[in-house]
Amino acid sequence: MPSRNHLDKIGRKKKKKWSEEAMERALMEVKSGRCTVRQAAREFSVPKSSLGDRVSGRVTPGSRSGPAQLITSADEKFLVEFSLYMSKHGFPLTKQQLMSFASSIYKRQHRRVAFSKLGQTWWLNFRKRQEKNIRIQPADNVVRGRTVCVRKEAVDQFFHLLSNIVDARGLRNKPHQIFNCSETGFQLGRKRLILSKPASLGYKPAPGSRDHISVLACFSAAGEDIPPFIIYSKAYPGGVCYKTQGPPNAFYGWSDSGFINSDLFKKWFLKHFIPRAPKERPLLLIFDGHKSPVNLEVVESARKEDIILLCFPPHCSHILQPLDAGLFLVLKQRLASMLGDTWTSDTHFAVSKKEFSCVFKGTYQVVREEEGVRIVQDGFRKCGLYPLDHFTISEGHLMPQNSIISASAGSSLCTSVHETHSVGDLTAAVSTS
Known part of the structure; x- marks a missing residue:
């Protein structure tokens, strides 16, 4: 610097x-x-x-x-449009994220350059050049923990934005064009043992006896699904049985944590969601972008395909995610039942990494049944997403407006740290609708 x-x-x-x-x-x-x-x-x-x-x-x-401008004026205009689009759809960018996207654009133009030349000087000049188009403001300092309560103004703003999009794009009565994707995790390993105290002191679980797998599910408000995305931790299982014996047309990936990340979300969106989504346009895809932040390629492809990306407010998924409202609970209960166990919130499913997709295939069949379709539709209705109804959210889940809590936020797209900013859209002259 x-x-x-x-x-x-x-x-x-x-x-x-x-x-x-x-x-x-x-x-x-x-x-x-x-x-x-x-x-x-x-x-x-x-x-x-x-x-x-x-x-x-x-x-x-x-x-x-x-000196020559590091990013061309045309690409800088696109970067501003991208920032404004993200802000309008619930993904306000931090300074670090915007510079990361700018570096991606720079590397496109200079493929032989091993590192980006963009730094603090570029950032200061960019702010000066674009001061009429974007505003830099400090991130919110309000606690975003769901264990406290959800901010009323955040939920109100989300439903206002959702209502505007649905009305402007004619989606009010088109449930098959409104999608929600969400991720749920499965802890694998043998069942917990209840041992006497002396024995438990010397007990150690066998190495590798536990593993984590997550599933990204995507459904329309009409109850129609995009085949699941199964994500393994650290590596794929050996062989190809996990693909051939898994749910029909399922998609597979892996990450170090076993959870989705930005690269996996891009892979899923470009290679799985777009090819299998309905051909009618526009489509609305609502998801928690704070866990899997989108990148330039996803937004470019979404705008080209006329797919509207909309982000839930931070830490509101337990009251706004339709799939969390019922379907995921049913899937875990069925999986535990197939394995001869009773599901609880801390259940470790007694199935290996190789066997998971085969067992999950039988579990996932519920979405093909009338019961599964009804559960998904009920989830959208309970969360007020379809039919659109803001008043389905109970006041007991919400934080009173103007409440003041003096604590710092955790890691999110608008992390509340010194010198971190979000890019907002207040005086935008560029249309991103």
Whole structure:
């Protein structure tokens, strides 16, 4: 990061006191032979050296002075549009995220460059150039923990945004074009043993006896599903049986944690959701983007395919996620029943990593039955997403407006840390609808 003295020097640089129009007139006089470079510079009040550079061809007339812009004006305009789109749809960007996306654009143009040249100086210049289009504001300091309660203003804002989108895009009576995707986890391993105290002191679980698998499910408000995305932790199981014996047309991936991340979400969206989604447009996809933040490719593809991405407010999934409202509970109960166990909130399913997809295939059949379709539809209705009804959310879940809680937020898209900002859309002149 550049030193403060270096940044101060940038601010103290002399501002250009001549206009391009004056420079162009002076250049015409010199080229016509009516004046020398010195005479034209004095007459039109432009720097002699700058005029000489244009006469000799070292500088192209009309070009900006100084070092070349790291990102072209067209790409910078796209970056602003992308930031405004994200803000409007519930994904306000932090400074770090915006610079990460800018670095991605830079690397597209300079594929042989091993690292990005974008730094604090670029950020300060970008803010200055785009001060009329975006506003930088501190992130919210209110506690976002669901164990306390959910902020009323956040839920109100979400439903206001959802209502505007549904009405503007004609989705009020099109449940098959409104989708929700959500992730649930399964802890694998043998059943817990109840041992006497002396024995338990020496008991150690066998290495690798537990594992984690998560499933990303996606359903429309009409109860129609996109085949599940099964995510393994650390690596795929050996062989191909986990694919051939799993749910029909299921998608597979892995991550170190066994949970979805930005790269896996991009893979799922581009290679699985878009090919299998209905052909009618527009589509609305609602999800918790704070757990799996989207990237440039996802937003570009969504806008090209006329798919609207909408993010739930932070830590509101327990009251707004339709799939959390019933379907996931039924799936876990059925899985435990198939394994001859009773499901509780801390159940470890006694099934191996290789066997999981085969067992889950039988469990997932519930979504093909009338009961499963009804459960999904009830989930959308309970959460007020379809039919759209803000008043289904109980006041007991909400934090009174203007409540003040002095604590810092955890890690989210708008992390409340010093020098972290969110990019908001207040004075946007660029349309992103």
